[in-house]
Amino acid sequence: MFWFYAERILGYWPVLLKGLGMTLGLSLLSLLIGAAIGFAFGIIRAGGNRWLSRALGIYIDLFRGTPFLVQVFIVFFILPAAGIELSAFAAGVVALSNLAACFIGEIVAAGLKAVPQGQREAALASGMTPAQQMRLVLMPQALRIVTPSLVGQFVLLIKDSSVVSAIGLLDLTRAGWMIVQSVPQGLMVFGTVGLGYFLICYPLIHLSRRLERRGQDALL
Amino acid sequence: MLGGLNTRVMLEYLPEIWQGFLSTLWLSAAGFLGAMALGVLACALAIQPLRWLRAPAVAYVDVIRATPLLAQLYFLYFGLPRLGIVLPEMLIGIIALSLNSGAYMAEIIRSGILSIPRGQVEAGMSTGLSYLQRMRLIVLPQALRATVSPVIGQTIVLVKDSSLLSLISVxxxxxxxxxIAIDRFMPVEGLVATALGYLVLYYALKSAAGAWSARNALPGRG
Structure with a gap:
């Protein structure tokens, strides 16, 4: 019985593989876009302009304070009402990148604030412009502090991308959902799906931990 | 685009939204209790010396942390009936939430305990305190203090995660x-009302965390 169903589930390997590809593509694309915006967010949040920083803080809180599922629905249903038609994939990328940007923004801001104040003062005293201070002194040090969290953030993105299946995007979770309609073996189907996620996320979690330990050694 | 928000419809559906808000509240509360129980248990197993008791606890935490909640939820939702276990969707949801957050709670509690410098335990030993006295008087008071803020942080995640239960029709x-979206074809109104409900819970928990750590911060330790 087990082998009968296992064979049927494995017969769906093209769907599973396609779903896995979608999960990876969606998370990677959102990580890249989210990191680009997130770094800008972080610099503003840690920067001198208090009002700008506060306004951005409210924006970030709006997305940190609501479920990702609701955000996906908002992008998918509200933007069309404002005249912007998005495919499910585009909606997924927009929602996931935005979430990534909000979380990465806070991580980068914390990293920048963790760089000792004397570093900025020394850079200022050597006559660097604010852009040079950021590029040559502050950001390289902040980057070392935030790298483990960024890897951890990627794991969260991969897991959050499963929620996008709710608007019908064929990712790994949706693939499982489709297969379970014709092979009624929930444990085996979603065990397989879970294994797919595990094989990607588990090494990344370890990498994040290793980077964290190495970072602590470097700081001592 | 929010200018055209139909507030009359939102008010009309206020009782439904309020009921939903209360459901989210008590689903989260139940999930929180389950998660804390599982978290304490998994953490206790993970830090004790017997390997064969440690392995399952570590495996539980790793598997949960490396897979999405939605896949875990579907695993239980589509899987349990095949084992002859037929439960109401709401209970399946609470079990999934507890299992999921429990793994993160275990990690939070564990790192709280491990953050106590070894020297303090040794100091306790040399003053002649027993294991239980060291735990009760030295380790746990500090460890629990360090744990409160991240536990509230995880509770915020739990409240937001409970929205996934809507996908198994809880x-x-x-x-x-x-x-509102289905009855009146007004997705915007429904989603705005929903988002506001979650934001109330988010800000309540966030300011609780802030107030707590302002009052109870240990000198020299966040």
């Missing part, structure tokens, strides 16, 4: 908002 805040 009626809570997200599902209640969808009523």
């Amino acid at each position: 009626v809570e805040l997200t599902r209640a908002g969808q009523r």
